Amino acid sequence: MLESPIALDELDMLKVRGFKILLDDFGAGYSNISYLRKIPIDIIKIDRSLISRVANDKGSQIIAKNIISMLKELDYIVLAEGVEDAETAEILKDFGCDEAQGYFFSRPLHPTMIPDWLNASPY
Incomplete structure (x- = not known):
């Protein structure tokens, strides 16, 4: 897509x-960060592969903290996927992550269950 001026114009x-x-899936596989300023992106979702060990691994914390910091300085909304526990959610919040998704907040729900979940959810 980066090689296509037409595609970039359409995104604009x-x-x-x-x-x-x-x-989506920022940090999964090969991620070239130089394209961040070429594509008109609003939100960057950090892949679960970068989030899954944040609570237990100092190296993962350093990587996540610096990626979040860099993305925030570039004025992106940062969304972390794969948040499975309260400790990871709190660490990401402390790092300045804007949004998070994962089983810690909810398992997938049938649409009819969403109103009850919203009324009961502390989030």
Whole structure:
């Protein structure tokens, strides 16, 4: 997509029309951070592979903290996926992560169950 000026123009047009552009799976496999300034992205979702060991591994904490810091300084909304426990959620919050998703908050729900979950959820 980075090689296609037409695709980049189309993304720019979507942003102008109010769409939010999200980059999924950041940090999974090969991630070239140089493209971050080329694509008109609003939200970057950090892959669970970078989040899963944050509570238990100092190296993972250092990596996550610095990635979140860098993305925030570049004015992105940062979303972490794969948050499985309260400790990981708190660490990410302390690092400045904007949003999180994972089984700690909820397992997948049938649409009819969402209102009850929203009313009962402390989040």
